[in-house]
Amino acid sequence: xxxxxxxxxxxxxxxxxxxxxxxxxxxxxxxxxxxxxxxxxxxxxxxxxxxxxxxxxxxxxxxxxxxxxxxxxxxxxxxxxxxxxxxxxxxxxxxxxxxxxxxxxxxxxxxxxxxxxxxxxxxxxxxxxxxxxxxxxxxxxxxxxxxxxxxxxxxxxxxxxxxxxxxxxxxxxxxxxxxxxxxxxxxxxxxxxxxxxxxxxxxxxxxxxxxxxxxxxxxxxxxxxxxxxxxxxxxxxxxxxxxxxxxxxxxxxxxxxxxxxxxxxxxxxxxxxxxxxxxxxxxx
Amino acid sequence: xxxxxxxxxxxxxxxxxxxxxxxxxxxxxxxxxxxxxxxxxxxxxxxxxxxxxxxxxxxxxxxxxxxxxxxxxxxxxxxxxxxxxxxxxxxxxxxxxxxxxxxxxxxxxxxxxxxxxxxxxxxxxxxxxxxxxxxxxxxxxxxxxxxxxxxxxxxxxxxxxxxxxxxxxxxxxxxxxxxxxxxxxxxxxxxxxxxxxxxxxxxxxxxxxxxxxxxxxxxxxxxxxxxxxxxxxxxxxxxxxxxxxxxxxxxxxxxxxxxxxxxxxxxxxxxxxxxxxxxxxxxxxxxxxxxxxxxxxxxxxxxxxxxxxxxxxxxxxxxxxxxxxxxxxxxxxxxxxxxxxxxxxxxxxxxxxxxxxxxxxxxxxxxxxxxxxxxxxxxxxxxxxxxxxxxxxxxxxxxxxxxxxxxxxxxxxxxxxxxxxxxxxxxxxxxxxxxxxxxxxxxxxxxxxxxxxxxxxxxxxxxxxxxxxxxxxxxxxxxxxxxxxxxxxxxxxxxxxxxxxxxxxxxxxxxxxxxxxxxxxxxxxxxxxxxxxxxxxxxxxxxxxxxxxxxxxxxxxxxxxxxxxxxxxxxxxxxxxxxxxxxxxxxxxxxxxxxxxxxxxxxxxxxxxxxxxxxxxxxxxxxxxxxxxxxxxxxxxxxxxxxxxxxxxxxxxxxxxxxxxxxxxxxxxxxxxxxxxxxxxxxxxxxxx
Numbered sequence: 001x002x003x004x005x006x007x008x009x010x011x012x013x014x015x016x017x018x019x020x021x022x023x024x025x026x027x028x029x030x031x032x033x034x035x036x037x038x039x040x041x042x043x044x045x046x047x048x049x050x051x052x053x054x055x056x057x058x059x060x061x062x063x064x065x066x067x068x069x070x071x072x073x074x075x076x077x078x079x080x081x082x083x084x085x086x087x088x089x090x091x092x093x094x095x096x097x098x099x100x101x102x103x104x105x106x107x108x109x110x111x112x113x114x115x116x117x118x119x120x121x122x123x124x125x126x127x128x129x130x131x132x133x134x135x136x137x138x139x140x141x142x143x144x145x146x147x148x149x150x151x152x153x154x155x156x157x158x159x160x161x162x163x164x165x166x167x168x169x170x171x172x173x174x175x176x177x178x179x180x181x182x183x184x185x186x187x188x189x190x191x192x193x194x195x196x197x198x199x200x201x202x203x204x205x206x207x208x209x210x211x212x213x214x215x216x217x218x219x220x221x222x223x224x225x226x227x228x229x230x231x232x233x234x235x236x237x238x239x240x241x242x243x244x245x246x247x248x249x250x251x252x253x254x255x256x257x258x259x260x261x262x263x264x265x266x267x268x269x270x271x272x273x274x275x276x277x278x279x280x281x282x283x284x
Numbered sequence: 285x286x287x288x289x290x291x292x293x294x295x296x297x298x299x300x301x302x303x304x305x306x307x308x309x310x311x312x313x314x315x316x317x318x319x320x321x322x323x324x325x326x327x328x329x330x331x332x333x334x335x336x337x338x339x340x341x342x343x344x345x346x347x348x349x350x351x352x353x354x355x356x357x358x359x360x361x362x363x364x365x366x367x368x369x370x371x372x373x374x375x376x377x378x379x380x381x382x383x384x385x386x387x388x389x390x391x392x393x394x395x396x397x398x399x400x401x402x403x404x405x406x407x408x409x410x411x412x413x414x415x416x417x418x419x420x421x422x423x424x425x426x427x428x429x430x431x432x433x434x435x436x437x438x439x440x441x442x443x444x445x446x447x448x449x450x451x452x453x454x455x456x457x458x459x460x461x462x463x464x465x466x467x468x469x470x471x472x473x474x475x476x477x478x479x480x481x482x483x484x485x486x487x488x489x490x491x492x493x494x495x496x497x498x499x500x501x502x503x504x505x506x507x508x509x510x511x512x513x514x515x516x517x518x519x520x521x522x523x524x525x526x527x528x529x530x531x532x533x534x535x536x537x538x539x540x541x542x543x544x545x546x547x548x549x550x551x552x553x554x555x556x557x558x559x560x561x562x563x564x565x566x567x568x569x570x571x572x573x574x575x576x577x578x579x580x581x582x583x584x585x586x587x588x589x590x591x592x593x594x595x596x597x598x599x600x601x602x603x604x605x606x607x608x609x610x611x612x613x614x615x616x617x618x619x620x621x622x623x624x625x626x627x628x629x630x631x632x633x634x635x636x637x638x639x640x641x642x643x644x645x646x647x648x649x650x651x652x653x654x655x656x657x658x659x660x661x662x663x664x665x666x667x668x669x670x671x672x673x674x675x676x677x678x679x680x681x682x683x684x685x686x687x688x689x690x691x692x693x694x695x696x697x698x699x700x701x702x703x704x705x706x707x708x709x710x711x712x713x714x715x716x717x718x719x720x721x722x723x724x725x726x727x728x729x730x731x732x733x734x735x736x737x738x739x740x741x742x743x744x745x746x747x748x749x750x751x752x753x754x755x756x757x758x759x760x761x762x763x764x765x766x767x768x769x770x771x772x773x774x775x776x777x778x779x780x781x782x783x784x785x786x787x788x789x790x791x792x793x794x795x796x797x798x799x800x801x802x803x804x805x806x807x808x809x810x811x812x813x814x815x816x817x818x819x820x821x822x823x824x825x826x827x828x829x830x831x832x833x834x835x836x837x838x839x840x841x842x843x844x845x846x847x848x849x850x851x852x853x854x855x856x857x858x859x860x861x862x863x864x865x866x867x868x869x870x871x872x873x874x875x876x877x878x879x880x881x882x883x884x885x886x887x888x889x890x891x892x893x894x895x896x897x898x899x900x901x902x903x904x905x906x907x908x909x910x911x912x913x914x915x916x917x918x919x920x921x922x923x924x925x926x927x928x929x930x931x932x933x934x935x936x937x938x939x940x941x942x943x944x945x946x947x948x949x950x951x952x953x954x955x956x957x958x959x960x961x962x963x964x965x966x967x968x969x970x971x972x973x
Contacts, residue, residue: 014532015588016547087548154504174782179528180762184548256778 012151033139065232168274196249429456529763836879
């Protein structure tokens with residue numbers, strides 16, 4: 001584990017944790033961001049905080065398919081796990097935002113989520129909206145997961161993965177074609193893909209970025225962050241693997257990487273075992 | 285092997301009267317093996333004076349003499365090039381190179397320090413110049429796979445590793461870099477089975493190494509390319525390619541091989557990396573995205589605390605290095621053509637605006653900078669081109685002088701559509717590493733169109749029987765190997781199979797393809813993806829199995845009924861339905877057959893054409909060759925009355941005859957790489973640019 005000035009980088013992640021020049025990571029900002037993350041004053045009726053949907057006990061995700069905002073309003077999509085987002089290049093399921101500083105303010109203003117004008121949020125916290133943004137972004141940037149059995153295996157500890165997990169890793173990289181999108185230390189290409197999940201019976205239920213394209217999520221901590229997909233429509237890893245095994249939901253814009261995998265049940269089990277090895281030691 | 289041949293040449297010369305050819309060979313020995321440039325030049329002058337009517341030799345000798353003058357920074361070279369162009373117009377290869385050299389180096393006008401320092405078939409791009417400018421490591425790709433070093437002072441070449449030959453080796457060297465103090469060298473060593481590629485550190489003594497030790501090895505890493513050493517020689521900046529084909533920018537500790545990954549990127553990789561003068565930063569370039577080859581330049585603090593872009597522009601900006609006074613040097617086409625630029629930097633950030641310091645920089649391969657600030661680059665000097673000509677195989681003659689496609693593609697690899705109406709060839713960039721494009725020439729209209737498949741590299745696109753598509757093995761934009769289908773009209777690309785197989789050909793109905801994986805031939809239906817084994821070596825009688833082991837790659841006949849195979853001494857065909865192998869042609873040593881990767885079937889599959897070497901010698905140097913038409917079922921093999929001098933048919937594809945036997949296509953011309961030393965190019969140092 002390597003220590004930067006404000007955050008410890010766990011095994012398996014890049015030593016360079018990107019941060020904007022005008023918002024370098026500091027322990028003070030991370031601490032402030034942490035307080036704000038749990039601060040219910042940031043919702044209109046003071047009922048919810050960021051942590052309400054990004055539960056630290058569930059590696060900053062939530063068990064409901066879609067989030068419930070103020071007044072019980074239902075969001076459109078599943079709250080993604082806030083793991084290693086400091087390495088992210090686009091944010092939200094549809095990738096519509098390119099900086100964490102911009103992203104962290106959106107749920108505060110979103111009518112279906114916290115529904116609070118930024119000026120009001122700033123007034124309630126005696127901070128400028130810029131300070132709010134920078135502190136929250138710094139805190140999110142500090143949420144890192146690494147040092148998993150998978151990382152230790154890559155680092156040379158060949159006993160860190162069980163035989164089944166090693167078989168699953170081979171499938172992950174080979175027959176199951178997972179690494180066409182889930183690559184690199186964070187197991188995501190940060191790109192948009194149409195896996196067909198937004199299509200049902202030939203109908204597009206959610207446009208996403210375009211024609212049902214959504215960003216590849218990280219697989220770090222994936223065993224702890226059910227349900228899955230942008231709409232939380234798949235409840236278990238087994239369902240996810242089955243979904244990809246049949247090649248996704250057919251649609252005119254489906255990604256060329258999607259095709260029937262013809263995995264055996266043993267192979268599916270091994271693949272799931274491997275996915276469980278991605279649970280690390282989340283911080284902070 | 286090379287030394288034995290050279291020794292033989294010397295003794296032969298002493299034993300007989302010295303002809304101009306012998307003098308020339310002696311000169312080559314003096315120049316290349318002994319590093320005695322002045323003595324070599326004397327021999328070349330004598331050889332040129334006695335060449336008489338052998339104009340080809342005379343031109344060759346003069347070109348070699350001019351190259352020696354260039355190594356000395358002497359402008360006499362230009363006069364000789366002018367003489368070659370003026371007096372030897374019939375020697376087209378020599379004239380083309382002379383013109384290229386005059387055009388590219390402007391010998392008379394340039395300062396003394398800007399000169400080619402090493403030319404020859406051995407030149408590659410896999411090493412970085414030593415800080416004192418004396419040594420340039422490279423790889424012996426032709427004979428052994430050894431890590432070699434070229435001594436720029438003596439001109440001598442020395443093996444640093446101990447492979448005896450390719451056949452006996454289990455792997456070979458790859459990229460390498462010499463430490464700042466010149467006492468250590470680090471190099472990548474790859475293994476033939478694809479496993480355990482590793483980084484080796486050794487003490488470097490100029491002509492040899494000692495105490496090699498594995499510095500970094502991991503089954504998770506596909507390749508490790510070392511670039512720059514830190515100023516204190518404690519760290520090496522590396523580019524890692526992971527097993528998922530993604531790239532990482534990292535540092536390797538010289539002391540214990542510990543890896544520090546600074547930044548992960550997707551399928552892109554740097555073309556160059558270097559440390560800042562204080563060792564606190566690493567500079568590198570990367571393509572702007574994974575859908576473009578245009579690069580920008582970035583910086584990372586070695587402790588990971590900072591990172592950002594330094595040179596970001598819509599243009600293609602590639603890192604060159606750091607000048608002696610610490611300025612960032614980069615190549616950019618922001619003004620239309622590739623120029624060399626300098627950018628002041630301090631504390632890892634840019635200061636002021638970049639300045640153009642050399643307008644005609646081109647796109648050379650960067651081989652590092654010396655401590656004195658000299659920049660070493662490798663340039664491609666080539667007029668190599670795909671040529672084609674109508675042919676009468678019955679008469680065994682060409683019907684017209686071959687025509688060049690005027691594209692100067694790298695790789696080339698010409699292929700005919702089944703009906704002979706289209707000629708395709710490929711271009712994989714100046715240094716041949718991709719990305720690749722396919723050009724298709726309509727033989728009736730001479731129109732050429734370009735196809736850009738979504739692949740980074742491909743080997744040899746095979747036309748479908750209806751001419752509507754290709755299949756080829758290759759790697760996609762994410763670095764994944766496989767067999768791919770390419771629509772010949774749109775370039776649309778799709779994966780057929782991830783198998784590591786080569787394409788043997790199409791079924792006549794175009795519904796399936798044949799793949800060779802190891803020694804098995806498999807037919808794969810394109811729609812149903814069903815596969816069936818057609819042929820396997822293990823089912824052959826022992827005698828045929830032994831013979832097939834000597835074969836080059838097997839090539840399927842157009843009707844998919846026969847596999848052709850060429851050994852060094854024989855052409856063999858074997859039925860795919862399991863019959864006995866038949867020998868169609870045998871040659872006796874010292875003659876041998878050229879083992880191209882793809883045998884040229886012609887005359888509707890009733891014959892193959894192979895190339896025969898008339899004399900033994902280093903494979904890559906060619907030598908006299910003949911083309912032979914070898915019928916499969918009736919008739920005796922016969923020599924074609926086609927002069928192949930100047931044809932480059934020792935490449936994987938060789939000469940390609942169309943299925944109907946009306947045309948032949950091949951590569952011709954000279955393709956050479958030259959290492960150049962560029963000095964005194966910074967205005968602040970009194971340079972001329």
